[in-house]
Each structure stands twice: as structure tokens, then as C-alpha cells.
Amino acid sequence: MTDASDDLPGDPPPAEAPLTRRDAANLRKSGADGEQNADFQSHVRAARSEFESQVAQARAEFEEANERIKQRTGRDLIVAILIGLAIGAVLIASLIFFKWVFVLFCLAAVLLGMFEFGRALIGSGRKVDLIPQLVIGAVLVLSGFFVGLWLHWVVAFVAVALVIVWRLIAQMFAKDGRTYGAVLGDVLIAGFLQLYVPFLGSLCLILLRQDGGQWWVLAFIIIAVASDTGAYATGLSFGKHPMAPRISPKKTWEGFAGAALAALIAGVLLAMFMLGLPWWTGLIIGALVLGTATAGDLGESMIKRDLGIKDMSSWLPGHGGVLDRLDSILPSVVAALALFYLFSPLAA
Known part of the structure; x- marks a missing residue:
């Protein structure tokens, strides 16, 4: 019986067996697979780096745009949108499924x-x-x-x-x-x-x-919000001519035009597809809610200017206070209730 210790120091190493064709082919294939795997990983790393770079650039551009909006309007756009969506979800769900929750x-x-x-x-x-x-x-x-x-x-x-x-x-x-x-x-x-x-x-x-009143409540709130959003977007993009500089310097006639367009379109669509009314009633509903929402917004701005404050509170980041969000909705209730009694007999 022999082991490694029996080999003398001067003896030559044992000769390796020659490679067969199959072994050589396998080696070449393994090398090719390794090179392809390395190339694939390299492409993945490059694509990942490019994606991360694009995300970082987009984030930087968005934050820069948001900062400009915040400097111009005093509002944090991202936070305002998130809070608005959360409130809207609760509002819609409560109106459609559980009236007592809306109460x-x-x-x-x-x-x-x-x-x-x-x-x-x-x-x-x-x-x-x-x-x-x-x-x-x-x-x-x-x-x-x-x-x-x-x-x-x-x-x-x-x-x-x-x-x-x-x-x-x-x-x-x-x-x-x-x-x-x-x-x-x-x-x-x-x-x-x-x-x-x-x-x-x-x-x-x-x-x-009222019978079907939840749809009227939802409709007039949507129109008021659409009016406010249209005024905000167009005023921020094109606003140059102040509407009531002594009451609210940031409100412009261009913003009011955007609010009017948004309110009328929303009014027509909601009248036809939510309230079951003729399309022309939507123009009246949109116009009246536009008027009451604008008057309520300007009225609260005048009150805050008289009190020497910018917002009623800071409870809703990006929006101000609760009353700052209700300023256009509360007066619009009067118009919505009157229009309900006027137009509900026309509902299909």
C-alpha cells in the first residue's frame, strides 16, 4: 500500500490524461457562457445606473418645480395633493356607501x-x-x-x-x-x-x-373643487392680471377663466352622467356654483386680510386650515339646494 509519502522528491509529477473532444467542447462552452454572463451582468449594472440617474434627475427637476410653486403660492404641492386625495376618498366613500359617516x-x-x-x-x-x-x-x-x-x-x-x-x-x-x-x-x-x-x-x-341627494352633494363639491383646481392651474401658468388685488393679490382673471371652463365642463358632465339631467342644466349648475365658490373664496380672503392672517390654521399642510378648504364649498351649498328643488323634476 502506498501513499503520497512514498513519492520521492526528485520524481517527476504524474502525467495528466489528454483531453477528449467532448471535454474540450465543454470547456469552450463554459468559457463562452461565462463571458455571456459577465456581459449580461455588465448590461444590467449599466441599465440600473442609467435608471437611477434618470430617477434622480427627474426627482431633482420635480423638487425644483415644486419649490418654485411653493415660493409663488406658499403651498407644498406634493403634500397638498396627497391630503386632497385622502379627503376626497373618504368623502366619496361616505357619500356613496354610508351616509351617517358623511354626517x-x-x-x-x-x-x-x-x-x-x-x-x-x-x-x-x-x-x-x-x-x-x-x-x-x-x-x-x-x-x-x-x-x-x-x-x-x-x-x-x-x-x-x-x-x-x-x-x-x-x-x-x-x-x-x-x-x-x-x-x-x-x-x-x-x-x-x-x-x-x-x-x-x-x-x-x-x-x-333628499332622494338622490348624495349625488347632488357629490356633484356640487366636485364642481367647486374643479373650479378651485382650474383657477389654481391656469393662474399659476398664465396669471398676469389681478382680479381683486386689495382682497387677494394672487387671484387673477386668467385663473378665473380657467375656473369657469373647469366648472362648466364638470357641470355638464355631472348633469348628464350623474344627475340624469339635460346637458344645458349642467351649464347653469356649473355657472352658479362657480359664482358662489368664487364669492366664498374672496369673502374668506377678505376676512383673513381683515384679521391679518394668511391661513385660518396650519392643520392641513399644503392647504392651510379646514375653513380654508370650506370657503368655496359652504356658499355653494345654497346654490346646490336651490338647484335641486328646481331641476330634480327634470331628472330621468
Whole structure:
């Protein structure tokens, strides 16, 4: 028996067996496969590097464009779009599938808007009773869904009377030497706060409880949003001529033209395919919602300018406050409710 230790140091190494044709072919094939694999990996790395470079360039260009938009409008476009899509999804789902969820959604939005507005008024030196305002406002909003139309007007009158009386009694106990003019202003603001936010919000719930009312609520909100989006896009791209420089310097006539086009197109499409109405009614619906949405937007801008603030709050990044998103929707409820009673007999 021998092993490796039996080989002498001077002995020549054993001769290797000659390669067969098959072995040589396999070696050549293995070499070719290795070269192809290396080339493939090289192409993959090059394609990956090119893709990453293009993504980085596109991201840099988008961030640069977003920064220019943010400097011009004061809004973060990406965050605003994401929040808008999330709110829109909740809104559509609640209207179509669960009306009671929309009732809660509307109540929450109204109370948050009231709270924002009340805090802004207090910051400007006004006396606002926030807790009574919120409690009475909640009752007023819910009455729109749970009581009849005429009884709701009684609830609205009582709500305004209660907040006014509460403010007068609170002022009597305060004894802070507040002037007659300031007290009168506080009283008028107390009533206005109820009428501006919860009363208009309650009209939306009155429309919701009607037969097919959820589609009307969705339609007028879509038109108001389309108007706002059209104004934003065209104003940002082509805006040169200020519409109301003393109220809102960034609003332009070009933006209003874009808002009008978007509102009319949305009105016609929604009238035909959602509400089952003739196409010409869509022009009327779009025009009226355009007018009320624009008036509401300018009205809130005037209020904020008088209060010396840019936004009611910063609760919705990219949008401002809740009331900043409701400014065009709340007045449009009045137009939508009136149009429902006018055009619903024409529905197919």
C-alpha cells in the first residue's frame, strides 16, 4: 500500500490524461457562457445606473418645480395633493356607501372650521365664546339631517339668538370696560359665526337627506373643487392680471377663466352622467356654483386680510386650515339646494 509519502522528491509529477473532444467542447462552452454572463451582468449594472440617474434627475427637476410653486403660492404641492386625495376618498366613500359617516365627517369639518375661526377672532381682540358656539353649532348642523326643513329654520333662529344672548350675559359679568361699539361687534360676530359655518353646513345635510341627494352633494363639491383646481392651474401658468388685488393679490382673471371652463365642463358632465339631467342644466349648475365658490373664496380672503392672517390654521399642510378648504364649498351649498328643488323634476 502506498501513499503520497512514498513519492520521492526528485520524481517527476504524474502525467495528466489528454483531453477528449467532448471535454474540450465543454470547456469552450463554459468559457463562452461565462463571458455571456459577465456581459449580461455588465448590461444590467449599466441599465440600473442609467435608471437611477434618470430617477434622480427627474426627482431633482420635480423638487425644483415644486419649490418654485411653493415660493409663488406658499403651498407644498406634493403634500397638498396627497391630503386632497385622502379627503376626497373618504368623502366619496361616505357619500356613496354610508351616509351617517358623511354626517360625522360634515360635523367634524364644521366644528373644526368654527374652532379655527373663533381662535382667529380671539387673536384679533374679539370676544368669542368658543364652547357655547361649538355646542350650539353642533346641534344646528345635526338638525339639518334629523328634522324637517321648516323646523330647521326655527333651530337656526334659536341658535343665533342663544349665542347673542350668551355673549351679552358674559359681557355683563365681565365688567372689563369694553366699549359699546366693541360689544356690538362681538354680538354681530357671534351671530355671523353660526350662520357662516354651521348653518351652511347644515344645508348640506338637508340636501343629503333628499332622494338622490348624495349625488347632488357629490356633484356640487366636485364642481367647486374643479373650479378651485382650474383657477389654481391656469393662474399659476398664465396669471398676469389681478382680479381683486386689495382682497387677494394672487387671484387673477386668467385663473378665473380657467375656473369657469373647469366648472362648466364638470357641470355638464355631472348633469348628464350623474344627475340624469339635460346637458344645458349642467351649464347653469356649473355657472352658479362657480359664482358662489368664487364669492366664498374672496369673502374668506377678505376676512383673513381683515384679521391679518394668511391661513385660518396650519392643520392641513399644503392647504392651510379646514375653513380654508370650506370657503368655496359652504356658499355653494345654497346654490346646490336651490338647484335641486328646481331641476330634480327634470331628472330621468
